[in-house]
Amino acid sequence: MAVTIKDVARAAGVSASTVTRALTMPALVHPETRDRVRRTAASLGYHPNRAARGLITGRTGNLGLLVPDLGNPFFPSVVKGVQARAHEADYAVFLADTDEDSAAEIGLVRKLSQQVDGLLLCSPRMTDDELRTLVGDTPLVLVNRRLARVPSVIPExxxxxxxxxxxxxxxxxxxxxxxxxxxxxxxxxxxxxxxxxxxxxxxxxxxxxxxxxxxxxxxxxxxxxxxxxxxxxxxxxxxxxxxxxxxxxxxxxxxxxxxxxxxxxxxxxxxxxxxxxxxxxxxPKEQSGRAAVDLLLQLLADPDRSPAARRELPTQLMVRASTGPAPVHPAPKPAPAESAPLGSAGPP
Amino acid sequence: MAVTIKDVARAAGVSASTVTRALTMPALVHPETRDRVRRTAASLGYHPNRAARGLITGRTGNLGLLVPDLGNPFFPSVVKGVQARAHEADYAVFLADTDEDSAAEIGLVRKLSQQVDGLLLCSPRMTDDELRTLVGDTPLVLVNRRLARVPSVIPExxxxxxxxxxxxxxxxxxxxxxxxxxxxxxxxxxxxxxxxxxxxxxxxxxxxxxxxxxxxxxxxxxxxxxxxxxxxxxxxxxxxxxxxxxxxxxxxxxxxxxxxxxxxxxxxxxxxxxxxxxxxxxxPKEQSGRAAVDLLLQLLADPDRSPAARRELPTQLMVRASTGPAPVHPAPKPAPAESAPLGSAGPP
DNA sequence: ACGGAGATCGCCAACGTTTTCATGCATTCT
DNA sequence: AGAATGCATGAAAACGTTGGCGATCTCCGT
Structure with a gap:
C-alpha cells in the first residue's frame, strides 16, 4: 500500500541500507548517490514508517501530555505551547484529559508510557508517593509541580x-x-x-x-x-x-x-x-509548555545528565479593573443575600 | 528492558503464538492454558508492544484530532468528548492545533496520517478542494463541516x-x-x-x-x-x-x-x-466529539460500508440574561464613544 | 479398529526499518 | 610493490508481534 524503503531503494538502484543512510546519516554516503536517493524518495513521497523505526530504535518520536481538565482555560494554553515546541522538534503529542481523577491519571500514565519517549505531567493530582512510583519508569517532566529529584517547570x-x-x-x-x-x-x-x-x-x-x-x-x-x-x-x-x-x-x-x-x-x-x-x-502558560518540552528533549538526548533540572519562569501582575483603593469603611455591610439573577450556572 | 511476549511464553511454558492467542483470540486455546498464560502475563506486567503489533496488523490504535485553535473554549470541549470516547475504545489520540492556518493544517494531516488509523478534522479551515485531496488518503471524519460523500458530524x-x-x-x-x-x-x-x-x-x-x-x-x-x-x-x-x-x-x-x-x-x-x-x-460539543469517534471507528471496522454517514445533532437555546423584550424606542441613541475602561484586551 | 473431524498448540515467515559486519575498491604510506 | 588505510556500499540480523500452516492428540462414528 504505502511506499516503503525498498521501493525507494529499487527506484534509485541502491540497497535499503543506503537509503536509510542517505536520509538519516548523510555524511556516510557519496554526495551524488545521496542526492539521487533523496530525490527519488521525495518524488515517490516516501516517509519512513515510524512504527518500524521505533521497533528497532526503541524511540517512538511521540510525547505524552496529561492535563487534569481541558475545561479550565489554563490548560489549553499550556497544551498549545507543548504542541508548538514538540512539532518544531518533529515529535507528535498524545493528549489525555484525566478529568481531575488521580486514579485515572495513573492508569493513563501507564498506558501512555509504552507508546511515548517521555511524558509531561501538567498539574498532576496524584500524591507525591504515587508520583514517585511512576518516576524511573519513563522519562518525565512535571509542569506546575515540584518534587525532589524530578525535572520540573514551575512559575515563580x-x-x-x-x-x-x-x-x-x-x-x-x-x-x-x-x-x-x-x-x-x-x-x-x-x-x-x-x-x-x-x-x-x-x-x-x-x-x-x-x-x-x-x-x-x-x-x-x-x-x-x-x-x-x-x-x-x-x-x-x-x-x-x-x-x-x-x-x-x-x-x-x-x-x-x-x-x-x-x-x-x-x-x-x-x-x-x-x-x-x-x-x-x-x-507563563505557553512558555511553560515549551520549556517543559525542551527539558524533556534534553533529558531524552542525555539521560544521565542533570537528574533534576528545574526551571522557574517569571510571573507578571496584570492590573485591570477589579482592584482599587481600599474603601474608607473597611468592613462593607452587604445587603442580605437575595435570590439574585445568577444566570443558569454552567452548561447542561 | 521491557517484558516481551517471549518472556511470558517462557514463564508460562508455551510458545509465543499461544500467548498471542490466549490474549487476543481466547476461543482458540484450552481454557486451562489460557488462564495460566493470562495470569503469568499479568504478573509479569506484560503489555504488547503496539509498534510491533502495528507493524504487522497495519493498525496503530491511534486517532488524530486536528483543531484550529485550542484558545477558543469551544474546541477543548470537543477534544474532551473525543478523548473520552477514544479511551473507552482503547484508542490513544494525537492532538494538533493548527493555529487557524490552513496550510499548516494540510501539512499536519499528512504527517499525522501515517501514524494513525483515522483522522478527525474539527472545523477545518481549508477549502473544499484541499479537503478533497486528503480524503481517500486516510479514513477521515469531519466535525462541524459538511462535504459531499465524506462522513461528518454537524449540529442542526x-x-x-x-x-x-x-x-x-x-x-x-x-x-x-x-x-x-x-x-x-x-x-x-x-x-x-x-x-x-x-x-x-x-x-x-x-x-x-x-x-x-x-x-x-x-x-x-x-x-x-x-x-x-x-x-x-x-x-x-x-x-x-x-x-x-x-x-x-x-x-x-x-x-x-x-x-x-x-x-x-x-x-x-x-x-x-x-x-x-x-x-x-x-x-453539542462533547457529544460531537464522541459521535465523531463512533463514526470513525465504525468506518475503520467496515471500510466499504456507508461511504458518507452523516450525523446531525440537536442544538438547544439557553435563555439567560442578555436577551429581553425589544425596547419601545426601537433605535437606541447611544452616547458618543468615549475612551472607556475596556480593560487591557487579551493576553500579552 | 480405522479414518476423519475437531481441538490445541508450535514453527516460521513476515511487517519496515536500523544497524552491525563484511566486502570491494581506490588511495596512500613505507 | 606490497600492505595498510579509508570510503562507499551491500547483506543480513534484529526489534516484538501476528497469522498461516502444519503437527499432534483426542474423540466419535462406522
Missing part, C-alpha cells in the same frame, strides 16, 4: 504573590482574603504558603477561606464567606474562582472594586473579557 | 437558528443583526444562510454586519457597527464574538438587554459566567 509563585500583595497594600488594603483551591493541589499549597509569607512581610493580615473546587462554581460558593470575613480585598486560587466570586458579588450588589477588590491567578484569556476586567497574576 | 444549525430567532421575535424584535465570522468558515456560511432563511420566515428583517475574527476582539471591533445599524437585537457568530460585543456595549453605556439584546452561538462554559449571562444556542 512567591514572586507573583509578592506582586499581588504589594499591589493591594499599596492600595491601602490591610486585611486580605485568600480563597484556597483543592487541598491536594501542590499549586494551592504553594500559593497559600506564599500568601502567608508575603503578607506577613508586608504587614497585612491574611484570612484563609475554605477550600473549593478550582472552578467557577467554587468561587460562587466561597463568595459569601468572603463577604462575612470582613476583608477589603481577596486573592483567589485561580481566575475561574475569581470569576465565580465576581459573579456572586455582582448578584449581591457588592461593588468591585468599590467595596471589595478581587485578584486572580493564571490570566486566562477571559480574565480580560469580563466586566470589570480581572486583575490577575499572569502565569 | 438551522434548527438552532430557528430557536434563536423565534425567541427574539417573541420578545418583539423585528430588526435583527447578524455579526458574521470568517468568510472562509463553513460554519459561518451555514449560520448566515440559516439566519436569512429563518428570519425571512419569521417576518423579521436581518442586517448582516461585517466579517470578523471568531474571537473576543472581533466582537469588540464589530460593536459600533452594530449600534449604528439600528437593530434591537444581535446574533453573533459565536460566543466569543458575543462577549466582545457585550464588553464594548458596557463600555459605551448601552444597556443589555435593556437597549439591545445579544445572543451567541456555542454555549462555551464562560457564557454563563459573565454578567449579564449570555443567552446562546448550545451546540
Amino acid at each position: 509563585f512567591l514572586d507573583g504573590m509578592r506582586q499581588a500583595v504589594s499591589h493591594l497594600t499599596a492600595l491601602g488594603h490591610r486585611r486580605i482574603g485568600y480563597v484556597a483551591g483543592p487541598r491536594s493541589s501542590w499549586a494551592n499549597r504553594e500559593r497559600a504558603r506564599s500568601a502567608r509569607t508575603v503578607s506577613a512581610a508586608a504587614g497585612a493580615e491574611l484570612v484563609e477561606i475554605g477550600s473549593v473546587a478550582p472552578q467557577f462554581e467554587g468561587g460562587v460558593a466561597a463568595a459569601d464567606q468572603v463577604l462575612a470575613a470582613g476583608v477589603t480585598a481577596v486573592i483567589a486560587y485561580n481566575d475561574l474562582v475569581a470569576l465565580g466570586l465576581l459573579n456572586r458579588f455582582t448578584a449581591r450588589g457588592v461593588s468591585v472594586p468599590g467595596d471589595l477588590s478581587v485578584l486572580g491567578f493564571d490570566d486566562i484569556p477571559l480574565a480580560a473579557m469580563v466586566h470589570p476586567a480581572l486583575t490577575t497574576v499572569a502565569l | 444549525f438551522l434548527d438552532g437558528m430557528r430557536q434563536a430567532v423565534s425567541h427574539l421575535t417573541a420578545l418583539g424584535h423585528r430588526r435583527i443583526g447578524y455579526v458574521a465570522g470568517p468568510r472562509s468558515s463553513w460554519a459561518n456560511r451555514e449560520r448566515a444562510r440559516s439566519a436569512r432563511t429563518v428570519s425571512a420566515a419569521a417576518g423579521a428583517e436581518l442586517v448582516e454586519i461585517g466579517s470578523v475574527a471568531p474571537q473576543f476582539e472581533g466582537g469588540v471591533a464589530a460593536a459600533d457597527q452594530v449600534l449604528a445599524a439600528g437593530v434591537t437585537a444581535v446574533i453573533a457568530y459565536n460566543d466569543l464574538v458575543a462577549l466582545g460585543l457585550l464588553n464594548r456595549f458596557t463600555a459605551r453605556g448601552v444597556s443589555v438587554p435593556g437597549d439591545l439584546s445579544v445572543l451567541g452561538f456555542d454555549d462555551i462554559p464562560l457564557a454563563a459566567m459573565v454578567h449579564p449571562a449570555l443567552t446562546t444556542v448550545a451546540l
Whole structure:
C-alpha cells in the first residue's frame, strides 16, 4: 500500500541500507548517490514508517501530555505551547484529559508510557508517593509541580504573590482574603504558603477561606464567606474562582472594586473579557509548555545528565479593573443575600 | 528492558503464538492454558508492544484530532468528548492545533496520517478542494463541516437558528443583526444562510454586519457597527464574538438587554459566567466529539460500508440574561464613544 | 479398529526499518 | 610493490508481534 524503503531503494538502484543512510546519516554516503536517493524518495513521497523505526530504535518520536481538565482555560494554553515546541522538534503529542481523577491519571500514565519517549505531567493530582512510583519508569517532566529529584517547570509563585500583595497594600488594603483551591493541589499549597509569607512581610493580615473546587462554581460558593470575613480585598486560587466570586458579588450588589477588590491567578484569556476586567497574576502558560518540552528533549538526548533540572519562569501582575483603593469603611455591610439573577450556572 | 511476549511464553511454558492467542483470540486455546498464560502475563506486567503489533496488523490504535485553535473554549470541549470516547475504545489520540492556518493544517494531516488509523478534522479551515485531496488518503471524519460523500458530524444549525430567532421575535424584535465570522468558515456560511432563511420566515428583517475574527476582539471591533445599524437585537457568530460585543456595549453605556439584546452561538462554559449571562444556542460539543469517534471507528471496522454517514445533532437555546423584550424606542441613541475602561484586551 | 473431524498448540515467515559486519575498491604510506 | 588505510556500499540480523500452516492428540462414528 504505502511506499516503503525498498521501493525507494529499487527506484534509485541502491540497497535499503543506503537509503536509510542517505536520509538519516548523510555524511556516510557519496554526495551524488545521496542526492539521487533523496530525490527519488521525495518524488515517490516516501516517509519512513515510524512504527518500524521505533521497533528497532526503541524511540517512538511521540510525547505524552496529561492535563487534569481541558475545561479550565489554563490548560489549553499550556497544551498549545507543548504542541508548538514538540512539532518544531518533529515529535507528535498524545493528549489525555484525566478529568481531575488521580486514579485515572495513573492508569493513563501507564498506558501512555509504552507508546511515548517521555511524558509531561501538567498539574498532576496524584500524591507525591504515587508520583514517585511512576518516576524511573519513563522519562518525565512535571509542569506546575515540584518534587525532589524530578525535572520540573514551575512559575515563580512567591514572586507573583509578592506582586499581588504589594499591589493591594499599596492600595491601602490591610486585611486580605485568600480563597484556597483543592487541598491536594501542590499549586494551592504553594500559593497559600506564599500568601502567608508575603503578607506577613508586608504587614497585612491574611484570612484563609475554605477550600473549593478550582472552578467557577467554587468561587460562587466561597463568595459569601468572603463577604462575612470582613476583608477589603481577596486573592483567589485561580481566575475561574475569581470569576465565580465576581459573579456572586455582582448578584449581591457588592461593588468591585468599590467595596471589595478581587485578584486572580493564571490570566486566562477571559480574565480580560469580563466586566470589570480581572486583575490577575499572569502565569507563563505557553512558555511553560515549551520549556517543559525542551527539558524533556534534553533529558531524552542525555539521560544521565542533570537528574533534576528545574526551571522557574517569571510571573507578571496584570492590573485591570477589579482592584482599587481600599474603601474608607473597611468592613462593607452587604445587603442580605437575595435570590439574585445568577444566570443558569454552567452548561447542561 | 521491557517484558516481551517471549518472556511470558517462557514463564508460562508455551510458545509465543499461544500467548498471542490466549490474549487476543481466547476461543482458540484450552481454557486451562489460557488462564495460566493470562495470569503469568499479568504478573509479569506484560503489555504488547503496539509498534510491533502495528507493524504487522497495519493498525496503530491511534486517532488524530486536528483543531484550529485550542484558545477558543469551544474546541477543548470537543477534544474532551473525543478523548473520552477514544479511551473507552482503547484508542490513544494525537492532538494538533493548527493555529487557524490552513496550510499548516494540510501539512499536519499528512504527517499525522501515517501514524494513525483515522483522522478527525474539527472545523477545518481549508477549502473544499484541499479537503478533497486528503480524503481517500486516510479514513477521515469531519466535525462541524459538511462535504459531499465524506462522513461528518454537524449540529442542526438551522434548527438552532430557528430557536434563536423565534425567541427574539417573541420578545418583539423585528430588526435583527447578524455579526458574521470568517468568510472562509463553513460554519459561518451555514449560520448566515440559516439566519436569512429563518428570519425571512419569521417576518423579521436581518442586517448582516461585517466579517470578523471568531474571537473576543472581533466582537469588540464589530460593536459600533452594530449600534449604528439600528437593530434591537444581535446574533453573533459565536460566543466569543458575543462577549466582545457585550464588553464594548458596557463600555459605551448601552444597556443589555435593556437597549439591545445579544445572543451567541456555542454555549462555551464562560457564557454563563459573565454578567449579564449570555443567552446562546448550545451546540453539542462533547457529544460531537464522541459521535465523531463512533463514526470513525465504525468506518475503520467496515471500510466499504456507508461511504458518507452523516450525523446531525440537536442544538438547544439557553435563555439567560442578555436577551429581553425589544425596547419601545426601537433605535437606541447611544452616547458618543468615549475612551472607556475596556480593560487591557487579551493576553500579552 | 480405522479414518476423519475437531481441538490445541508450535514453527516460521513476515511487517519496515536500523544497524552491525563484511566486502570491494581506490588511495596512500613505507 | 606490497600492505595498510579509508570510503562507499551491500547483506543480513534484529526489534516484538501476528497469522498461516502444519503437527499432534483426542474423540466419535462406522
